[in-house]
Amino acid sequence: MSRIGVFGGMGPSATVDFLDKLVKLTPASRDQDHLPVIVASLPHIHDRSSAILGRGRDPLPQLLAGIDMLNQAAVGVIAIPCNSSHHWFDEMSRSSKAPLLHIAKTCVEAIDAAAGSRVAIFATRGALASGFYQRELLARGMNFILPDSEGAQKQVDSCIREVKAGNLEAGAQQLSQACQDAVRQGATTLIMGCTEIPIASRSADVFGLTLVDSSLELARASVAFALARGWNRPGWDS
Amino acid sequence: MSRIGVFGGMGPSATVDFLDKLVKLTPASRDQDHLPVIVASLPHIHDRSSAILGRGRDPLPQLLAGIDMLNQAAVGVIAIPCNSSHHWFDEMSRSSKAPLLHIAKTCVEAIDAAAGSRVAIFATRGALASGFYQRELLARGMNFILPDSEGAQKQVDSCIREVKAGNLEAGAQQLSQACQDAVRQGATTLIMGCTEIPIASRSADVFGLTLVDSSLELARASVAFALARGWNRPGWDS
Numbered sequence A, B: 001m002s003r004i005g006v007f008g009g010m011g012p013s014a015t016v017d018f019l020d021k022l023v024k025l026t027p028a029s030r031d032q033d034h035l036p037v038i039v040a041s042l043p044h045i046h047d048r049s050s051a052i053l054g055r056g057r058d059p060l061p062q063l064l065a066g067i068d069m070l071n072q073a074a075v076g077v078i079a080i081p082c083n084s085s086h087h088w089f090d091e092m093s094r095s096s097k098a099p100l101l102h103i104a105k106t107c108v109e110a111i112d113a114a115a116g117s118r119v120a121i122f123a124t125r126g127a128l129a130s131g132f133y134q135r136e137l138l139a140r141g142m143n144f145i146l147p148d149s150e151g152a153q154k155q156v157d158s159c160i161r162e163v164k165a166g167n168l169e170a171g172a173q174q175l176s177q178a179c180q181d182a183v184r185q186g187a188t189t190l191i192m193g194c195t196e197i198p199i200a201s202r203s204a205d206v207f208g209l210t211l212v213d214s215s216l217e218l219a220r221a222s223v224a225f226a227l228a229r230g231w232n233r234p235g236w237d238s
Helices: A012-025 A047-054 A059-073 A084-094 A103-109 A125-130 A132-139 A151-166 A168-184 A196-200 A215-226 B012-025 B046-051 B062-070 B085-094 B101-107 B125-130 B132-139 B152-164 B168-184 B199-200 B214-228
Strands: A003-007 A037-041 A075-079 A119-122 A189-192 A210-213 B004-008 B037-041 B077-079 B119-122 B190-191 B210-212
Touching: A003 B132, A003 B168, A012 A151, A012 A196, A012 B037, A037 A059, A037 B012, A037 B210, A047 A084, A047 A210, A047 B004, A059 A075, A059 A084, A075 A215, A075 B199, A084 A125, A084 A132, A084 A215, A103 A132, A103 A210, A103 A215, A103 B046, A119 A215, A119 B101, A119 B190, A125 A132, A125 B012, A125 B085, A151 A168, A151 A196, A151 B077, A168 A196, A189 A196, A189 A215, A196 A210, A196 A215, A196 B210, A210 B012, A215 B085, B004 B012, B004 B062, B004 B190, B004 B214, B012 B037, B012 B152, B037 B062, B046 B085, B046 B125, B077 B214, B085 B119, B085 B125, B085 B132, B101 B214, B119 B132, B119 B168, B125 B132, B152 B199, B190 B199, B210 B214
Parallel strands: A003 A037, A003 A075, A119 A189, A189 A210, B004 B037, B004 B077, B119 B190, B190 B210
Antiparallel strands: A037 B037
16 A cells, blocks of 8 residues: 555646656655556546536546556555546545545645735636635635636636647647736736646746646645655565 | 556656657547556666666566556556566566567667668666667667777766656766767667666757667557557547
């Protein structure tokens, strides 16, 4: 039970980005200092955002099958670098022996509530309709700004779609426009609440927004969970 | 049986680089066009090169355990983005239901034997002592150039060690020096026969050498194997 389980493929590039963060966040000077990780990258899971909005097939059976696969591989914790899938977090948690880390909780906990930030949320329409980011922020006494559904949200949607299609520059352009709009609305901090957005942000103009990367915060929580339990110590089979 | 199995963690950054190549090599405009992948990233496996040289613990039981884990996850093919571990390729193949792709075979097949290239091999001392690259080249009628064990090989060793420690710039500097030496020896083509070397090569001066990337060629073979069998078509659970 000394392995991090990653339920990925939603999307595949975001999974690679998340794994890269796990490696870089682990203090290591040789292979044997690193953390064992089992990844189930299952890209054929039905679109999460569409399903939440009532316009697509229910991905829950596939999500539960992925959680089961990771439990079969005896992982000790599960991270899912896909925000929208957290709409089904409770169902997945209940079916898992290994605990699940919640991406939105790790992300919102990274924001200093006392700093008086004005927080914008960029996520899929499904994740915003599900409302888990809004609930986490309100529970910590923070308000939020959402993109106009006929304006900046369209650019967020395009950004995510372009990254999933491998078009990083086009994704970055869309993200830049959405960021400019968020700043106009008064935002000072941006939750990148979809794991494709951090990939686009590498070459975007974010107009001075403080970025909070949901993928990075989930990776930090995963590494901290594993290091606290000594999973970086050789003896992986014990 | 419609999933690629990746036996990784040797080392972890090289595994991330390999997964990134799988994603980028797959023709896809949305998540659902991608290939299902199961990754066992098990970094605690004993050092392969040291073991081949008789100076370290035998990793074979751990290697067989990793192969077994991927078979338990019902993968249909296994790729191992670690060259040195291919010293135990036959033992791993015999214990696996899923076929294994051989990194050195995929890599050498990418070289045009008729082009008269003078091929240098950069790999761990263990992989060179095992000799699988030399055998593959000779079997295809190609000769090879090895770095001087007291000279350029020390830079190759350092390059690999620096990348494993996350020091990419230092790794690139060591690689540049080794490449300069290979060119002095008359090489025109370089087999990057250790999966850390391509990571260092991104910011190295390779002095005009044609690079053959073992990680990229293994990724190409993996994607081709999977696409030929339609594993990119939704219906992942069937």
